Amino acid sequence: MQDQLLQEWVERVSLQFFGLPFRHRATFNGRLKSTGGRYFTKSHNIEISPHQLRNFGEEETEKIIKHELCHYHLHIMKRGYNHRDEDFKRLLAQVGGTRFCKALPAGEKRKPEPYRFKLLCKSCGTEYLRKRKTDPRRYACGKCRGQLLLYKLDFISKT
Ligand SMILES: [Zn+2]
Numbered sequence: 422m423q424d425q426l427l428q429e430w431v432e433r434v435s436l437q438f439f440g441l442p443f444r445h446r447a448t449f450n451g452r453l454k455s456t457g458g459r460y461f462t463k464s465h466n467i468e469i470s471p472h473q474l475r476n477f478g479e480e481e482t483e484k485i486i487k488h489e490l491c492h493y494h495l496h497i498m499k500r501g502y503n504h505r506d507e508d509f510k511r512l513l514a515q516v517g518g519t520r521f522c523k524a525l526p527a528g529e530k531r532k533p534e535p536y537r538f539k540l541l542c543k544s545c546g547t548e549y550l551r552k553r554k555t556d557p558r559r560y561a562c563g564k565c566r567g568q569l570l571l572y573k574l575d576f577i578s579k580t
């Protein structure tokens with residue numbers, strides 16, 4: 422299915438179930454795998470996972486569209502548009518949307534995973550930063566082939 426058809430679909434669902442027009446963009450995003458859809462508070466646009474459509478069909482996808490439209494309309498009406506908000510829960514139940522998806526707060530980008538560990542070479546002191554816990558016995562220093570030690574890095578703030 423193409424974006425243009427999705428756009429028309431979302432506009433139709435919006436009018437039919439919310440009685441309000443959808444005035445922004447709805448597009449497919451093939452990178453959405455763990456979530457069925459996303460609503461962007463900054464642009465007001467909606468993204469839907471094409472995998473969802475392929476795996477679960479139009480009925481389930483329409484539930485996701487409804488879910489995203491709950492975020493959309495409540496956000497535009499300046500009401501509680503987050504999953505935990507009563508407004509959201511009520512509207513979602515009313516239109517029969519699915520509970521699952523991910524809303525991204527304004528302008529939020531996925532942050533890169535921080536380095537939590539470092540491997541330190543016992544011989545030459547070279548440090549290697551690691552994001553995941555690593556077994557130092559499985560590696561050797563890239564410079565001198567020396568033995569490595571694992572340290573956990575401390576973080577002052579995790580923003
Ligand atoms: Zn959501």
Ligand SMILES: [Zn+2]
Pocket residue numbers: 542543544545546547562563564565566567
């Ligand atoms: Zn070394």
